[in-house]
Structure formats: C-alpha cells, structure tokens
Amino acid sequence: xxCRPNETVTRIPADHARLRGIATIYAYAAxxxxxxxxxxxxxxxxxxxASITDPDQTLTSTRDGQPFVIVWGVDVAGVYAGSAAPLAYxxxxxxxxxxxxxxxxxxxxxxxxxxxxxxWPYGYQPEE
Numbered sequence: 001x002x003c004r005p006n007e008t009v010t011r012i013p014a015d016h017a018r019l020r021g022i023a024t025i026y027a028y029a030a031x032x033x034x035x036x037x038x039x040x041x042x043x044x045x046x047x048x049x050a051s052i053t054d055p056d057q058t059l060t061s062t063r064d065g066q067p068f069v070i071v072w073g074v075d076v077a078g079v080y081a082g083s084a085a086p087l088a089y090x091x092x093x094x095x096x097x098x099x100x101x102x103x104x105x106x107x108x109x110x111x112x113x114x115x116x117x118x119x120w121p122y123g124y125q126p127e128e
Contacts, residue, residue, distance in 0.1 A: 014062050015090075019101035021058045022068060022088045025050070027076050036073045063099070066091035074121050076103050084119045091127060 012020075028046045029037040037043055040059065047055040060067050068088045074080050076087065080103040089100035098115055101107050110118065120126060 015099055016107050018058050018061070019068065019088055019099060019107055020105065021052075022070065023076075023101050023103075023105055025058075026070070026074075026087060030076060036075050038072050040070070061090045061099070063094045064090055064092040069127050071121055071124055074103060074124075080121060085121045086118050086126075089115075089126070 025043050025046045026037060028049075029043050032046065033042060040055075044055060047058070052058060056067075059070075069091050070088045071086060074085065074087060080087075082104040083102065084106070085103045086100045087103050090098040093099065097109050097111050099107060099109050100115070100118065108114075115126070118126075
C-alpha cells in the first residue's frame, strides 16, 4: 500500500516510539511475571520474544544520550492502570525539558518545575 498525494504521513519522534516501547515491554513483563518488573533484567526476556536484538537502543534517549529512567515496581495493570503516574522518563532531557511517559501511555514534555510535581507512584523519589 502506498501513500496517495493527499494523504498525510506523520512520523513518530524516535524517543516517543522508544518510550512507548518501554511501556509496552514493561506491561508484557508484568503479565509474564505476575507482578511488576523490578529491573531491566526482567525486561530482557520480553525484548528477546519481540526479536529486539539491541534493547539498549530502545532504553536510551536520543535527545540526551542517557538511558531512560524506569520506575520499577509500578502496577500498570492494577492501581496505576491508565493513570498520570510516570512510568519512564529522560534522565537529563534537553534545554531544561524532559520527556516522560505515564502509566496511561501519555507522553509529556515537561520543564523542571513541572517534573517536580508530577503524580509520582507512591514512595517513588525521582532522580534529579
């Protein structure tokens, strides 16, 4: 199927696609484990099942070159399902702004003051 001249094709920014990939892998790992994952090692079997040969690429922001920070132990199928609680975010971001994906799969770009007041999962302290 090809694009017609009057069709608009929208490209998803690489980091948006990577954050969505992390959220998807996290949810599958939680389903396989019967509990939320606690480390990147618990995501690796899902990357393998998905035939993703370079998980580090998915797990790294192209904007700041750092691994995304993942909030471990979040029940994305239970208490936090569909919520605004961040599931993963950029460690540094760019120009004072970071990308984050919520448990409800919404991607946000926030400045540092907005970042500080996000609805974090209970007991979680974000990396500064």
